[in-house]
Amino acid sequence: MKAGTLTRGGRAIGVTPRVNLRRRVLPLDYARRRSLQALLVGIFAFLYFPIVALVAFSFNDSKRNVTWQGFTFDYYIKAFNNSSLHEAFINSMIIAGTATLVSTVLGAMLGLGLYRFRFPARGLVDGWISLPIVIPEVCMGVAMLAFFAAVNIPLGLFTITVSHIAFIAPFVAVVIRARMAGFDESLEEASRDLGADQWQTFWNVTFPFMIPGLVAGALLAFTLSLDDFVITFFTSGPGSTTFPIKIYSMVRFSVTPEVNAASTVLIVLTLTLTVIAMIIQGRSGKQMVEK
Amino acid sequence: MNRPIVSIENISKLFGNVTAVDDVSLKIVEGEFFALLGPSGCGKTTLLRMLAGFEIPSSGRIVIDDVEMEGIDPNRRPVNMVFQSYAVFPHMTVVDNVAYGLKVTGVPRPEIEARVEEALALVKLDGFERRMPSQLSGGQRQRVALARALIKRPKVLLLDEPLSALDAKLREAMQLELVRLRNAVGITFVIVTHDQDEALSMANRIAVMDRGRVVQVAGPAELYEFPNSRFVADFIGKINLLDAQVAGMENGRLLADSPGLGRVAVPFSGAARAQIGLAVRPEKVKLERNEPTVGRLKIRGRVREIAYYGDESHVFIEADPGLVITANVSNDARTIQGPVAVGDEVWVSWAPTDTLVLTE
Numbered sequence: 250m251k252a253g254t255l256t257r258g259g260r261a262i263g264v265t266p267r268v269n270l271r272r273r274v275l276p277l278d279y280a281r282r283r284s285l286q287a288l289l290v291g292i293f294a295f296l297y298f299p300i301v302a303l304v305a306f307s308f309n310d311s312k313r314n315v316t317w318q319g320f321t322f323d324y325y326i327k328a329f330n331n332s333s334l335h336e337a338f339i340n341s342m343i344i345a346g347t348a349t350l351v352s353t354v355l356g357a358m359l360g361l362g363l364y365r366f367r368f369p370a371r372g373l374v375d376g377w378i379s380l381p382i383v384i385p386e387v388c389m390g391v392a393m394l395a396f397f398a399a400v401n402i403p404l405g406l407f408t409i410t411v412s413h414i415a416f417i418a419p420f421v422a423v424v425i426r427a428r429m430a431g432f433d434e435s436l437e438e439a440s441r442d443l444g445a446d447q448w449q450t451f452w453n454v455t456f457p458f459m460i461p462g463l464v465a466g467a468l469l470a471f472t473l474s475l476d477d478f479v480i481t482f483f484t485s486g487p488g489s490t491t492f493p494i495k496i497y498s499m500v501r502f503s504v505t506p507e508v509n510a511a512s513t514v515l516i517v518l519t520l521t522l523t524v525i526a527m528i529i530q531g532r533s534g535k536q537m538v539e540k
Numbered sequence: 541m542n543r544p545i546v547s548i549e550n551i552s553k554l555f556g557n558v559t560a561v562d563d564v565s566l567k568i569v570e571g572e573f574f575a576l577l578g579p580s581g582c583g584k585t586t587l588l589r590m591l592a593g594f595e596i597p598s599s600g601r602i603v604i605d606d607v608e609m610e611g612i613d614p615n616r617r618p619v620n621m622v623f624q625s626y627a628v629f630p631h632m633t634v635v636d637n638v639a640y641g642l643k644v645t646g647v648p649r650p651e652i653e654a655r656v657e658e659a660l661a662l663v664k665l666d667g668f669e670r671r672m673p674s675q676l677s678g679g680q681r682q683r684v685a686l687a688r689a690l691i692k693r694p695k696v697l698l699l700d701e702p703l704s705a706l707d708a709k710l711r712e713a714m715q716l717e718l719v720r721l722r723n724a725v726g727i728t729f730v731i732v733t734h735d736q737d738e739a740l741s742m743a744n745r746i747a748v749m750d751r752g753r754v755v756q757v758a759g760p761a762e763l764y765e766f767p768n769s770r771f772v773a774d775f776i777g778k779i780n781l782l783d784a785q786v787a788g789m790e791n792g793r794l795l796a797d798s799p800g801l802g803r804v805a806v807p808f809s810g811a812a813r814a815q816i817g818l819a820v821r822p823e824k825v826k827l828e829r830n831e832p833t834v835g836r837l838k839i840r841g842r843v844r845e846i847a848y849y850g851d852e853s854h855v856f857i858e859a860d861p862g863l864v865i866t867a868n869v870s871n872d873a874r875t876i877q878g879p880v881a882v883g884d885e886v887w888v889s890w891a892p893t894d895t896l897v898l899t900e
Contacts, residue, residue, distance in 0.1 A: 438594055439627035439685075441614040443641030443692060453644070457631045 300516065307509035324506040325514075334511060337495035344406060344481075344491060345474040348413035353467045355414065356421025357459065363422065364429040379423070381416045389416055390483030397484065404486030412484045413474045420473060421466035428462030461529050468526035472519045545570040545728050546591065546696055551600035552752075553586050560586040562752035563600070568696070573722050573729045575739040578749035579775065584732045587749075588698050591730065592621045605695045620689035621698040624705070626681045628673045628688075634660070635669045637684050641692045659691040662724065679710050690725060699731040703738060715742050736776050740764065748772050764821075769900035773819050780825065780865050781898070782818045794897060800839045800859045806895040817898035824894040825867035827855060827880060828887045838889035841865065843882050853878055857888050 274281050307325070311318035328334055363375055381389065393412045394404075402408055436458070440450040478493045485494060492515060499508050546568040553561040561583040568574045576584040589595040591602060593614035602609040605618050620641070629637050638659055642652045660666050663683040673681055682702065689697055702718070703711045719742055722729050733739050739746045740760040747757045748771075756768045767773035770781065784798035794808035798818055806818070820837075832838050841859035852870045859865055865888050869879060880886055 433625055433627060435623045435625050435627040436629060438592075438614070439621070439623055439629075439688075440640070440644075441594075442592060442619075442621045443644065443688065444615045445640075445644040446613075446615055449644045453640070454629060 303509050304513050304516070307506055307513045309506050309509075312505065313503075324510040328507045328510040328514070331507070333490070334492075334495055334499075337490045337492045340406060340489060341475055341492040344410050344413060345471050347410050348417055348474040349467050349470040351410075352414045352417040352470050353421050353463060356418040356466060356470070357425050357463055359418065360422035360425025360462075361429065361455075361459070364426050364432075378419045381419045382423070386416075386477075386479035390480045393480060394483045404484060405489045408484045408486070409481050409489060409491065412480050413477060416477075416480060417470045417473050421470055424466040424469060425459065425462045428459060428465075432458055461532070465526045465530045468522045468529075472522045472526075475515070476519055543570050544568060545572075545605055546730070547603045548587070548591075549601050549603070551587070551590060551597045551602065553583070553590060553595060554598045559752050561590070561597075564749075564752075564754050565600075566747055566754060566757065568728060568730060569745075570728055571726060573719065573742055573744045574731070575743035575746045576730065576732045576749060577736060577739040577746050577775075578734065580734055582749040583752040584734075584749050585700055588621075588700055588730065588732045591617075591696070592619055592698055593617050618695040619698055620692045620694040621700065622682070622685045622689050622702050624701045626685040626705075628676075628681050628684050630673050632673075633669065634665060634671050634673075634676070634684055637673070638687045638691055641688060655691050659687040662690065662721065663687045678705055679714065682706070682714070686721065690721070690727070694727060696728045696730055699729060701732055701734070703733070703735070711738075718742060740776070748775060750775075767896065767898070770817055770819075770898050771900075773817075773896060773898055778822050778866060779819050779896075780822060782863070784816050784818045786812050786814050786816055793892075796897075800863050801837055804837050804892070804895075806837075806892045806897060808897045810899070812897065812899050817896075819896040819898055820890045820894055822854065822866040822868040823852075823870075825865065825888055825890050827857075827867050827869060828889065829884075830887065832887055832889040836889040836891055837895060838887055839863075839865065840885070840887055843880050843884045843886060846878065846880070846882060848878075855880060857886060859888065 279285055306317075308320050308322070309317055310321040310323065359378060363371070363378070389412075393408070393415070397404060397408050432455075436454050437450050440454045441447070445453060476493065478497065481491050482494060485491065490498070492511070496508055496511050496515070499505075499511070544567040546566070548564055548566040548568075551561055551564045552559065564583075564587060576587060578584045586595055590597050591604070591609075593609065593612060607618075609617060629640065632640065635656055639652050639656050642655060647655075657666075660669065663686050665680065665683050665687060668676070668680065673684065676684065682705075699718075703714050706714060715738060718729070718731075731739075731743065740763075743760060745757060745759055746763055748755045748763065750771050756763060756772045758766070763772065764776055767776060773779045773781070782798045782801065784796040784801075784804075787795040787797055787803065789795065789808075790805060792807065792809065793805040794812060794816075795803060795805050796816060796818065797803050801818070804818070818837075826832070826836075839859045841857040841863075843855055844858045844864065845856040847854040847856075850871070852868050855867045855869055857865045857867060867888060871878065
């Protein structure tokens with residue numbers, strides 16, 4: 250103890266402030282608190298361990314998904330050769346592709362309209378577009394089902410696609426509006442001033458500015474549609490099983506590594522698209538700062 | 541040559557129940573460098589935007605190059621605009637930006653190429669053809685905006701606060717550059733600015749605006765030396781203003797009583813009301829230790845503050861009844877100590893002919 254005091258006293262002559270700065274954890278140094286670091290690790294483990302386990306066990310060489318037996322690609326091959334899974338995947342792609350295309354166009358028009366025009370009840374429409382985002386999916390699914398039953402449309406790929414468009418378009422609209430918030434309106438005026446008519450101005454000036462938002466919105470739409478279970482479950486009919494629903498029905502028999510393999514494919518697909526969307530949005534954000 | 545290229549007749553513009561432009565009439569002559577000058581919110585930008593066609597006048601009419609502009613869209617008007625933010629298209633190269641106005645109106649490609657080259661040379665941007673706007677400085681972006689507008693060969697070029705985003709040194713260079721450009725292309729320039737130095741140094745004629753109305757239209761020197769109102773006198777440059785009571789006329793001179801000055805006689809023609817303002821520019825005020833000669837307007841005071849600017853000093857003299865007069869003293873001798881120091885008793889004086897009588 251005496252030695253410690255001495256050392257401290259010795260340091261006090263020269264570099265005490267620096268030593269103190271390094272040692273003390275100030276109130277705002279959240280990242281340096283051991284307890285918070287542990288909590289952070291705990292939360293990440295809680296969130297991602299199941300997914301990591303799911304992916305890991307897709308390579309498990311065992312019929313039952315309980316103990317690790319050895320590494321294999323067998324279940325990927327099996328999943329790939331499963332014709333009903335195949336069919337479900339194709340269905341999902343058709344639905345996601347169509348829904349993305351239509352909802353991107355509709356959502357972009359909606360977002361642009363809300364950004365540009367001041368009209369009566371604009372606030373109402375503004376609130377209304379976020380309704381499908383906040384409404385519980387179950388309710389949306391039931392509502393869609395009731396609607397299709399009421400107008401006598403047989404359930405199938407068509408009804409799934411229509412439902413997807415209805416709940417995805419608002420997400421795209423929100424993305425486009427956020428993008429347009431950074432738009433300099435004098436660019437359009439400059440274009441008009443230089444002799445361009447309104448169509449030329451839109452295609453030459455406004456549309457190029459929207460592209461990053463459109464790409465990000467489309468990728469978001471695609472992943473939303475590909476992933477969706479609840480609404481799809483309510484609006485699907487015979488022969489229109491999608492990938493998530495197929496996986497669910499496979500789980501009901503037994504959780505085999507084949508299910509894990511199929512799920513992993515879905516995770517990789519959506520993750521890739523999300524990362525691409527984030528990169529594109531990040532880049533367009535940087536462009537706006539430079540401007 | 542003196543044909544009016546732009547004629548603004550009784551133009552008013554209301555936004556809701558706010559009058560932005562209030563019954564303005566102006567004639568802008570072909571080949572002029574015309575400035576709309578005024579404090580922010582005086583309606584000068586709205587007036588410019590009505591010329592470009594981005595705002596529709598609430599009443600009145602605009603004639604540009606003998607064509608009535610009512611109902612004519614911005615893309616069909618013989619004017620082009622340089623925007624305050626430059627509005628250079630961020631996703632196009634310099635060449636594409638400059639060529640844009642010709643491309644959208646279907647000018648044949650060989651002609652576009654020749655004219656782009658010519659326009660870039662005019663604004664001294666040759667060598668920057670393939671750059672993107674994000675790779676250009678503020679001054680260079682402005683040159684792109686200028687080239688893009690000039691390539692259309694407009695009858696009138698409209699400039700909305702073109703220099704406000706540039707730093708002081710670059711601004712001065714661009715002022716000279718704009719005058720050079722105007723002389724080179726011979727197009728009528730109409731510039732909107734709130735900066736009196738900009739207007740005085742560049743324009744042939746200036747319209748001073750206040751609260752939607754045009755207060756005075758005159759050349760730079762006339763505006764500075766013969767302002768027609770307190771507003772113009774105060775807005776253009778600095779001025780010492782003293783309230784005075786009119787006492788009468790005496791062979792072409794106005795007699796007035798002003799606290800501190802006593803009874804003065806200044807040259808004046810016209811009708812004066814009982815209350816007038818006597819004004820004098822700070823650079824026309826002389827400082828002396830001894831009482832000045834008879835015939836000058838004079839007042840005794842104490843130096844309260846000196847602001848040093850290198851080339852000149854602004855000396856603030858407090859005359860007896862809390863009245864502060866500014867005198868600009870040019871530092872023409874190379875010394876550390878100026879001619880006067882804070883606390884000195886001095887005489888302030890100026891010639892009767894340098895006195896402005898402001899009735900409005």
